[in-house]
Amino acid sequence: xxxxxxxxxxxIYIAAVISALGGLLFGYDIGAISSSxxxxxxxxxxxxxxxxxxxxxxxxxxxxxxxAGGILSDRLGRRYTLSLFSIIFSIGGICSAMAPMLFxxxxxxxxxxxxxxxxxxxxxxxxxxxxxxxxxxxLVFLNQLALSTGLVISYPISYALSSTVEPxxxxxxxxxxxxxxxxxxxxxxxxxxxxxxNHNHMNRARKVLIQISGATNVDQEISEIQTVLQQRSxxxxxxxxPSIRPALFIGVSLAMLQQFTGINTIVYFTPTILQLSxxxxxxxxILATIGIGMINFLSTVLAIWLVDRVGRRPxxxxxxxxxxxxxxxxxxVFYFSQSPDVSMGWLTIASLMIYVSSFVIGxxxxxxxxxxxxxxxxxxxxxxxxxxxxxxxxxxxxxxxxLTLIQWFGKAGxxxxxxxxxxxxxxxxxxxxxxxxxxxxxxxxxxLGKDG
Numbered sequence: 505x506x507x508x509x510x511x512x513x514x515x516i517y518i519a520a521v522i523s524a525l526g527g528l529l530f531g532y533d534i535g536a537i538s539s540s541x542x543x544x545x546x547x548x549x550x551x552x553x554x555x556x557x558x559x560x561x562x563x564x565x566x567x568x569x570x571x572a573g574g575i576l577s578d579r580l581g582r583r584y585t586l587s588l589f590s591i592i593f594s595i596g597g598i599c600s601a602m603a604p605m606l607f608x609x610x611x612x613x614x615x616x617x618x619x620x621x622x623x624x625x626x627x628x629x630x631x632x633x634x635x636x637x638x639x640x641x642x643l644v645f646l647n648q649l650a651l652s653t654g655l656v657i658s659y660p661i662s663y664a665l666s667s668t669v670e671p672x673x674x675x676x677x678x679x680x681x682x683x684x685x686x687x688x689x690x691x692x693x694x695x696x697x698x699x700x701x702n703h704n705h706m707n708r709a710r711k712v713l714i715q716i717s718g719a720t721n722v723d724q725e726i727s728e729i730q731t732v733l734q735q736r737s738x739x740x741x742x743x744x745x746p747s748i749r750p751a752l753f754i755g756v757s758l759a760m761l762q763q764f765t766g767i768n769t770i771v772y773f774t775p776t777i778l779q780l781s782x783x784x785x786x787x788x789x790i791l792a793t794i795g796i797g798m799i800n801f802l803s804t805v806l807a808i809w810l811v812d813r814v815g816r817r818p819x820x821x822x823x824x825x826x827x828x829x830x831x832x833x834x835x836x837v838f839y840f841s842q843s844p845d846v847s848m849g850w851l852t853i854a855s856l857m858i859y860v861s862s863f864v865i866g867x868x869x870x871x872x873x874x875x876x877x878x879x880x881x882x883x884x885x886x887x888x889x890x891x892x893x894x895x896x897x898x899x900x901x902x903x904x905x906x907l908t909l910i911q912w913f914g915k916a917g918x919x920x921x922x923x924x925x926x927x928x929x930x931x932x933x934x935x936x937x938x939x940x941x942x943x944x945x946x947x948x949x950x951x952l953g954k955d956g
Contacts, residue, residue, distance in 0.1 A: 513639075516716050519693040520631045520643045523586060525686040526623035527647035529593060531654025532679050533562070533616060535797065539662030540672035547670070548606050552907040559769075561610045563900035565596075565617025566624070567893050573622025574889020578738075582630035582696045586623060587687050593619025594683040601677035616679075617896075625872070625892040629885060632876035633696035634716055637944045641811035641873055648869040649808060652801040654682075659797050698881050698945070701729050702738075729881070732946045738882035743890070751878045751952055754936055755891035758874070761929040762867045763898035765827055766922035769906035770859065796856055803861035807869045815941040816870050817933065823866015824930040830858035831923035839916035867929070877940045880949045 537559060545555055569589060577585040596615025603609035628644045635643040661678060665671040694716060700709035706726070713722040736742055743752055810819060834855040879887040909918045940948050 513636075515694070516634055516636070516639075516643070519634055520646050521650075522686065522689040522693055523627050523630050524646040524650040525682050525689070526586060526590070526627040527650035528654040528682050529590070529679060529686070530620055530624055531651035531656075532658045532682065533620065533654070534651075535655045535658025536662065536675045536679065537562070537613075539659065539666075540675050543666075543670070543672045544609070547672075550606075552911070554606075556904040556907055558606075558610060558613065560900045560903035561613040562617035562620065563896045563903055565614035565619075566621030566896035567617075567900070569618035569621025569623075570625065570889050570892035570896055571621075572618070573626050573892075574886050576622070577626050577629065577885045577889075578699075581699055582626055582633070583690050583693060585626050586630065586690045589619045589622040589626070590683045590687045590690075591619075593623065594680045594687070597676060597679045597683065601673045619683075621892065621896055624895075625875070625888045626885075628872040628876040629888055630696055632873070632945065633698045633884075634694065634712075636717070637942065638812060640877075641816070641941065642808045644873045644876060645804065645808040645811055645869050647872065648864065649801070649804045651868075652797070652804040652864065656797040656801050698729055698733075701726060702733055702882060728944075728946050732949055733881055736880055736882045738886075740886055742883055743887055747952070748880070748883065748887075750936070752887060752890070754878065754932075755875045755887060756894045757932055758867070758871050758929070758937075759891040759895035760898040761925060761932065762871050763895060763902050764922070764925045765824075765863070765867065765929060766831070766902060766906075766919070766925075767860075767863050767868070769902045770856070770922075795853065796860055799857045799861050800864055803864040804869065807865045810865075811869070811873070812941065815939050816874060817937060817939050820866045820870045820933045820937060821930060823862045823864075823870070824926055824933065826862025827859055827866070828923050828926040828930065830855050830862060831919045831926060834859065835916040835919040835923065837916075838914070838919070874937070874940065877945060877948055878938070878952060881945065 541555060541559065544550065544558065548554075550558065569592075573585060573589060576588065580588070593616055596612050596617070596619060599612030599615060600609055601612075603612055627647050631644045631647065632640055658675075662671070662675050665674050668674065694712040695708065697709045697712045697716070700706075700712060709726065710722060713725060717725070742748060807819060834852065837851050837855060875888050875891045876884070906918070909921070913921065938952065943951065
């Protein structure tokens, strides 16, 4: 017979898995557009600038989605917000796949971005608020695992479709399948008990806490949540209070530096990078990215196992250091190679694998977990919204500037620039980022409030 704790953890796990489909949408879309851009560029004769515009249009939409998600997740609840923006994502996916001209394709990509902008932070927000303290890190990391899974499945799908007529349409359309599951599935899951208490739905909150904790008496937990919630009004202006500013600075800084180290542009343009390094065939370039996607997936599994054991700071520091080293090697590969060949291409793949695995273990997973932990309950959605806007704004800048930076500084100089930014990120983490392992969200709020 299954004991009560196992039964209730199963409920939490199912809720986390379903909501983490938002991460799968994110990962699949990154892989899908990185593969599709080769075919879209050929069909529409895109210049490097327009390639950047097409890729970065998702980031532009995501900025809007992040702002709207911050408002609506506080008003509608975490579940309804995830469902709503999954619908918007699906509409954008259909519009993109059916677009007869470049302008409508960009419009569809903006709609996809609006959906992803909200989903990208509401997912870890929701999981963090329903997870037990000893499993919070690994459960929030399920979002990154789903993202990695999305990347993994996008590459073989893209490869399988690469020989068809206008394969990019089918590649982009496939994203509607997991989005549809998320739209319906999340509505059957329990709402965040902290959101319910904040909106005075005490009976529902009590039922959810009993459901996810297995305890018959949750009065003490409710009292602790209420005590912390009563300390703040939840207004936007509170984010500028001295006790909140350090956490806000950490979140926004990490959000921007995560992108300025080049991750999304490198993943978006992985096939392009491989072609520059010696792989001339589009199909082979796409196939080579499957190995990178698998490294991404396996690194996420390792991070899930480590995060609640070793903590957040060690993963961040080790991961960022690995990124800096791999970017330095990647720059050297291009600097010393006079002409691209296949041997250089394989060294490029190795460097990209080290870079991606280091990013996944550190900045990719821990960043979203940290911003779901370090902000007060009443301000969590708003603060995460601001950090997400900063993240997608930085993504917009790096995506649209990547190919231009290569023209200005060369391939080696561009990767070294990303590495230099990585070093500054390591220093910020070392001196400013707190450890949150083993603390409840309320304990984190009280501790950071005292520090502030």
